[in-house]
Amino acid sequence: MPHTFKLRPPLEQLKTDFYVGDSSSRQVDLILLGTIAEEGTKRNVWLDATDEHVVLIVGKRGSGKSYSMGVFLEGLGVSGGSKSRISQVRDSRGVVLFDTLGIFWSMIHPVESDGGPRHSEQWKNMQSMGLAPEPVRVNVWVPAGKKLPGDHESFKEFRIKVSDLTLDDWSSILDTDLVASQVGQLLSTCFVKVTQRGWQRGAVKVEPRLDYAIPDLLDCLDHDSEVQSRYASGTIDALHRRLGYYDGLRLMSSEGTPITDVVKKGVVAVVELPLSRVEEDLRDAIVSILLRKIMSARAEGSYAKKVLELQPRLSKEKQHELEDSIDRSLPRTWIALDEVHNFAPVSGRTAASRELVRMTKEGRNIGISIVMTTQQPSGLAQEILTQVDTLVVHQLTEYRDRHVAHENRKCPYPTEVKVDGKTLQDQEDLPAYLGLGEALVSCSEMTEDVPRAFLLRIRPRITAHAGYAG
Numbered sequence: 001m002p003h004t005f006k007l008r009p010p011l012e013q014l015k016t017d018f019y020v021g022d023s024s025s026r027q028v029d030l031i032l033l034g035t036i037a038e039e040g041t042k043r044n045v046w047l048d049a050t051d052e053h054v055v056l057i058v059g060k061r062g063s064g065k066s067y068s069m070g071v072f073l074e075g076l077g078v079s080g081g082s083k084s085r086i087s088q089v090r091d092s093r094g095v096v097l098f099d100t101l102g103i104f105w106s107m108i109h110p111v112e113s114d115g116g117p118r119h120s121e122q123w124k125n126m127q128s129m130g131l132a133p134e135p136v137r138v139n140v141w142v143p144a145g146k147k148l149p150g151d152h153e154s155f156k157e158f159r160i161k162v163s164d165l166t167l168d169d170w171s172s173i174l175d176t177d178l179v180a181s182q183v184g185q186l187l188s189t190c191f192v193k194v195t196q197r198g199w200q201r202g203a204v205k206v207e208p209r210l211d212y213a214i215p216d217l218l219d220c221l222d223h224d225s226e227v228q229s230r231y232a233s234g235t236i237d238a239l240h241r242r243l244g245y246y247d248g249l250r251l252m253s254s255e256g257t258p259i260t261d262v263v264k265k266g267v268v269a270v271v272e273l274p275l276s277r278v279e280e281d282l283r284d285a286i287v288s289i290l291l292r293k294i295m296s297a298r299a300e301g302s303y304a305k306k307v308l309e310l311q312p313r314l315s316k317e318k319q320h321e322l323e324d325s326i327d328r329s330l331p332r333t334w335i336a337l338d339e340v341h342n343f344a345p346v347s348g349r350t351a352a353s354r355e356l357v358r359m360t361k362e363g364r365n366i367g368i369s370i371v372m373t374t375q376q377p378s379g380l381a382q383e384i385l386t387q388v389d390t391l392v393v394h395q396l397t398e399y400r401d402r403h404v405a406h407e408n409r410k411c412p413y414p415t416e417v418k419v420d421g422k423t424l425q426d427q428e429d430l431p432a433y434l435g436l437g438e439a440l441v442s443c444s445e446m447t448e449d450v451p452r453a454f455l456l457r458i459r460p461r462i463t464a465h466a467g468y469a470g
């Protein structure tokens with residue numbers, strides 16, 4: 001039996017829907033999250049997404065985190081305009097989801113009444129809340145050369161531009177330490193020679209090039225006189241073999257997929273990165289490159305927009321130049337990461353974690369919002385936890401995780417919590433009682449109407465959810 005929850009102070013005085021996430025309640029962009037799960041009148045809860053957000057969804061395995069993240073994404077990708085029941089987004093955003101478990105591709109399928117047992121269960125849930133399927137714009141991207149037999153014909157392939165890979169990315173891809181390991185040192189030597197200093201092929205100087213390709217690194221390895229004299233042949237062979245492997249991947253190319261092809265206004269781009277398609281180290285580098293590209297394109301667009309808005313008396317020519325720059329850049333964008341502790345663990349840095357930390361710190365300024373999930377808040381980098389403005393806590397059974405969730409709450413908690421009529425002695429325990437799809441939400445931008453953390457029942461999804469043991 002689900003538990004009943006009575007929280008104080010009551011929210012009863014509020015007669016309308018709930019809007020959270022913007023203290024001045026601008027309500028330009030709204031996403032329906034669900035309904036209040038406390039005793040009293042049932043009210044809809046909307047996230048006011050007018051401004052940027054860093055949302056973290058936590059919960060134990062199977063508590064509904066991925067499903068809930070899908071709720072945010074559907075809200076950003078529906079094309080129903082003012083007729084939509086789940087979203088009112090006037091300023092459409094780009095959305096990029098890094099799908100490490102390979103479960104979000106199913107968002108291309110709207111829930112159907114006769115789509116099989118999984119669909120009919122979702123269909124019933126959807127109808128019980130008076131929702132109906134709405135078209136959600138979703139593009140699924142898979143690494144080039146990694147299509148699987150079951151893939152839908154609409155799936156697109158993406159490629160990475162080799163010269164976008166930094167030395168750190170290579171260190172992460174090859175899982176080698178640039179200081180402590182011989183192979184790492186050799187990699188560093190070759191990379192710097194090829195991209196910055198140039199190198200020596202016998203008597204001939206080879207000029208450096210930023211727009212390098214893997215064969216350039218291989219060439220330097222095989223022919224540079226300093227490399228040949230300083231490093232053992234076993235070390236050179238080991239690096240040669242590993243670089244040669246990546247040179248053979250279709251994913252690695254001299255052009256790469258333009259980021260503007262992936263990030264489109266009002267479209268959810270699902271980047272499929274499960275281990276069945278890409279090794280863990282390479283996945284990390286892919287995430288790191290894409291985050292970097294999104295941030296730099298957004299920074300350019302956001303700067304041009306601010307100059308246009310804030311600098312009076314610009315010449316017509318300058319205005320056109322800035323407008324072009326905005327067109328070439330990306331729309332404001334939401335980034336979604338499932339199981340984010342894999343990218344930004346509490347200790348140990350990866351190529352992706354550095355970008356991710358930077359994005360959570362600087363994203364707001366350049367029009368980037370983030371939604372992430374983790375089953376282990378105690379395992380997530382502290383720098384990220386402190387940047388979160390909206391914390392969605394599903395069921396947590398581990399004391400340590402409940403403690404971290406409590407310590408990181410974003411607004412005052414209720415003064416009293418009753419579960420099934422009994423007062424809870426320690427409010428930290430509340431997440432232990434939550435049922436599937438129920439969450440304790442705290443938000444740093446609360447309005448006067450909703451002055452405390454509250455319980456939310458996540459709304460049913462309108463696209464198929466593939467997050468179950470299959």
Ligand SMILES: Nc1ncnc2c1ncn2[C@@H]1O[C@H](COP(=O)(O)OP(=O)(O)OP(=O)(O)O)[C@@H](O)[C@H]1O
Pocket residue numbers: 059060061062063064065066067068125375436437438458459460465467468
């Ligand atoms: N709000 C909800 N309403 C109805 N069913 C839900 C809801 N949330 C989750 N479910 C169902 O519960 C199961 C687990 O959900 P989900 O995959 O989101 O869990 P999770 O917390 O992400 O788990 P994991 O830690 O294994 O990734 C799925 O079958 C999903 O359909």
Ligand SMILES: [Mg+2]
Pocket residue numbers: 065066067338467
């Ligand atoms: Mg999940």
